[in-house]
Amino acid sequence: HCASGKTLEKGKFTIATGNPAYFPWVMDDAPESGQGFEAAVGYAVAKEMGFAKEDVVWVRSSFDEAIQPGVKNFDVNMQQYSITDERDQVVDFSVPYYTAPMAVLVGASATGTAATIEALKNLKWGAVGSTTAVQKIANSVKPNNAPLLYADNADVNAAITANQIDAAMFDLPTALFLSAVMIEGSKVIGQFPSSESDDADQFGMLMEEGNPLKSCVDTALNSITKSGILASIEAQWLQDTTGVPLIK
């Protein structure tokens, strides 16, 4: 079928995920279980492309390894990579498998902030430096103070806990997870409408530039979208994402 001869290893489909991989994208850092949104999508796509469950191989990679020039050690890489034009010039993306709204998480001291751009401007902002949240803050919020940027979610947590920042920008599922489980007293006070602008955050599977597998992956994704499988996976793992007010 479509993918034969195009994968890294014959008969296997190698998917890279983050090290570690987070809830709710992958449960318990164990993608092999198929639990969690991205893990489930991975298996669904693989199945659609004709791979058995045993033929799916999971590897770990950092962002940097994903974008290095030269040989990659995965067929596709799923760790909430937002599709952007700039990135697309260096690597290939599949069609999006999720459209993530951006959401604002605030620490205990700022839970009273109104969900308006005006109010958000006065907060001290933070974000993970390698995500598109940085652009979102700069373009949509335009805060009065320069934001602080961190290496990963845990560092943002610590900064909120140490009261060094008031608010942080994440994709909505991540924000909800952090607020519910990780940061005591924090709250997701609003989300940006995902259709609001051209820089809506769409997650795609990342592949080496010019990877012949792309068309197969796209076909598979399109077909599970059409058949409603993707929507049901989303409903299963990312169900709570409604009910957060829109920011005006």
Place this chain on the structure above:
Amino acid sequence: MLKLELRNVVKRFGENTVCNGISLGVEQGQMVCLIGASGAGKSTVLRCINLLEPIEDGEIFLDEEDISIPGLNPQNVRSKIGMVFQNFNLFPHMTAFENAILAPKRIRGLSKVDLNAEIEMLFERFELTERMHNYPDQLSGGQQQRVAIVRALAMKPEVMLFDEITSALDPQLVGEVLDVLLQLKAQGMTMVLATHEMQFARQAADKICFLKDGKVVEEGTAKEIFNTPKQAETKAFLERALK
């Protein structure tokens, strides 16, 4: 009154007993010469007097005050005692002039002008005016030795310890430096010299101590030592030395 007195001083380096109960008295204004074979302990005695080496046992008195009490701040004592080292020990990062002016500037609290003039005089006296602003590495052996003397004298100490101060000097300068010492003596300076210059010891010393294996074997005036040595060892040393 004894200006300086050593009582039964013992100094060891590990197993090696270098001063083995040295007793020695120096009167105000006296010039005492330590003589003895190489390795007899002359330099070590001088270092002990200046409290540069802690002594194992015994006492050292300056103006009848015990200066060898462990834990005593030695700074006051040292600023009264000047020392010229056998290998000069100039500060290589300072010019000759800076070497000489460092301690007086820090301690004697004179105005800069007075001090400069005074130090320049000293350099002139030792025929070093031309080399005053050279670094030690740019000086000949004899020039370094003279700078070391100037540096010690610049502090105007009450007691001077000289370790082989003429070893790198040509005979003409030896004469001149010894003249300077005699002048100092005339001004009442107390001096202890470790020297190999038997002729000088004979002529100028008020008292001569012959050291052997870390002990004072014999002491006395130049005449006594050179003409009528009592100990066989002294006799043997001097015979070979003066032959």
Place this chain on the structure above:
Amino acid sequence: MLKLELRNVVKRFGENTVCNGISLGVEQGQMVCLIGASGAGKSTVLRCINLLEPIEDGEIFLDEEDISIPGLNPQNVRSKIGMVFQNFNLFPHMTAFENAILAPKRIRGLSKVDLNAEIEMLFERFELTERMHNYPDQLSGGQQQRVAIVRALAMKPEVMLFDEITSALDPQLVGEVLDVLLQLKAQGMTMVLATHEMQFARQAADKICFLKDGKVVEEGTAKEIFNTPKQAETKAFLERALK
């Protein structure tokens, strides 16, 4: 045949001309003494002969071969010429014995046993057997000086350059070291000494050169120089030196 010859050697340190056209011939087996005031350039001449300082102009010949050609590998020359420095320059990280055995071990290619025995003999000859395994910082001035002599002799050079080798020695040892030099001379060693010991120069030197301000003012046998100096400067120097 001249063993060693300097022709019109010029050496400058920056502006300061330290050797201003020095010419000097040393025959095989001769002992030549350089005398002169402190800073006259004696040490510098010795350093130039050993090619430790590049010379500005002039030539130096060893066995009638020009050794001062720029770019020549000086190693062969230096292993034929031994040198004892005015300030000893012992290697502080090696014991006295290691200091002495380093170069022979590396260069002379003898068996270890032969070499050890030979070096130990040298230490004995200079009364250093007891201190053989001490580090330089643990030695007295005179002991260090003797180790430096031993180190140079251990290479069995054809020419020896001695810079004030008796400055730190007691008179007894001075006598012994000078005896050793006379023995070496008897064995045919060519030697150049920079010295302040006028008596020794007078007794032992085959030729004496009087240096002043980087020039050879006068040269001749000991008799000529000491008894009938031709130049007024020589006369003045010796008068003051010998008074």
Place this chain on the structure above:
Amino acid sequence: MPKYKAAGMTRRELYEHQQRRRSLIIAGISTICVVVTIIFLVPLAPGWEKVQKSFFNGAVLTKTFPKLLDAFRVNIMIFAWSAPAIAILGLMIALARDAKSPALFPLRIFGAAFTDIFRGVPVILTVYLIGFGIPGLGLPRPWNSPFIWGSLALILTYSAYVAEIFRAGIDSVHPSQRSAALSLGLSERQVMKDVILPQAIRNVVPSQMNMLIALQKDVSLLSFIGPVEIFRQAGVYKSLFANFTPYVGAAIIFLIVTIPATRYADYLMARQMRERR
């Protein structure tokens, strides 16, 4: 008449002149060879175009460079207050470790413990612990700034390294210098300040330049706790463009600062050495 006399030069001058010319020619040729090899051979490698696009991408460089320069001001600021603090604290720790009197034994212990701990613990941990941990203890807003506490972490860590280098320098000064200075009646303090330290510091200038350069780069570690300095900025662009060129831009900025500084320090050292010998 020998050739050199004809040229109005001494033999040595002629020789050195020739040597210099020869070595300049060799230097020129070898540099050209290396450059030519790199410029012509590397692009022949099959993956060169991709590598070039990832690491040496002109478009990305021009787009990001001004912002990087902007972020570099944060580095300069942190560097400017940390470096002197490190020099002073490092020196004090070195002096504590070198205290001679047995009464000062606790000081010695403290110095050793300080260097052991702050050298041994990874900087990142120190930065996290002090940068998040101390503010986390409940400090109010202006006092919990990551700039303050992050700098403190850097200062503590680097002081430990710098102290060891000073100590190496102090130990490399021969004890006879100390004896000579003491014998003049100087106090232990004056001896240290006027005699030992000037020689010690001179002996370790290249090693301390190492530290200065390393510090300039490690200021970037503060980005772990928030401040957006040049390296974090480059990282943001790296993620945005999926391209490593912004790092090359950062490196260029670093080199523009460090190379003249090291060359100048070397020049000063060489001149001093010439003057004194």
Place this chain on the structure above:
Amino acid sequence: MPKYKAAGMTRRELYEHQQRRRSLIIAGISTICVVVTIIFLVPLAPGWEKVQKSFFNGAVLTKTFPKLLDAFRVNIMIFAWSAPAIAILGLMIALARDAKSPALFPLRIFGAAFTDIFRGVPVILTVYLIGFGIPGLGLPRPWNSPFIWGSLALILTYSAYVAEIFRAGIDSVHPSQRSAALSLGLSERQVMKDVILPQAIRNVVPSQMNMLIALQKDVSLLSFIGPVEIFRQAGVYKSLFANFTPYVGAAIIFLIVTIPATRYADYLMARQMRERR
């Protein structure tokens, strides 16, 4: 009869005995004071519990420690082959920079350029450029290993630092030592090897210990290009548990290695110093 005679000691022995006792008491008391302050006062801060949970979390520590130890083997491996390579290359660069003859001028230039560039460029960039860039040129599978190229990047960077320290050491040996050795007929090489280097190296042991410790930690930078060593492992756990305790675990492992090593080196140095003076 004075007291010290009665005790069968000389006056100095008695004094030193007392001093030692006094200083031990002071050391003891001050240590206890500091420890007590930390143990009792810090927990009074309002945020202490949170900080404790984030940084000193027993449960997290016990869960992650074995895996960290496991990952540490990767560090040891990379360290084990990089350290000797760095020592050798660093020494060679230092010697190249110190070449005296004008004919060796190109070597000097090369040495200076090498140190300037590899010290000036941030390690991370070198690691990226060499670790991603060179394999990216199209090397086949076993030869594009990040271990190989990452280690090379580390070796080049650290050699530049180490070379500067060696150079500081070489320059701190007085030139009269070189003269003396040359006068014995030793070749430039032998002079360097037998006379200058032993003294030079002794003078910079503490500074080189700095480098060794820094290297041990910077091995972690290789994690940027893939290898999962202790620090990346700790980072993974940090992200996973949103807790900094794994870093503390890593720091403990580092300290267990470095403190005995530095103490032993210090002890050896002190013994040597005592022996020689």
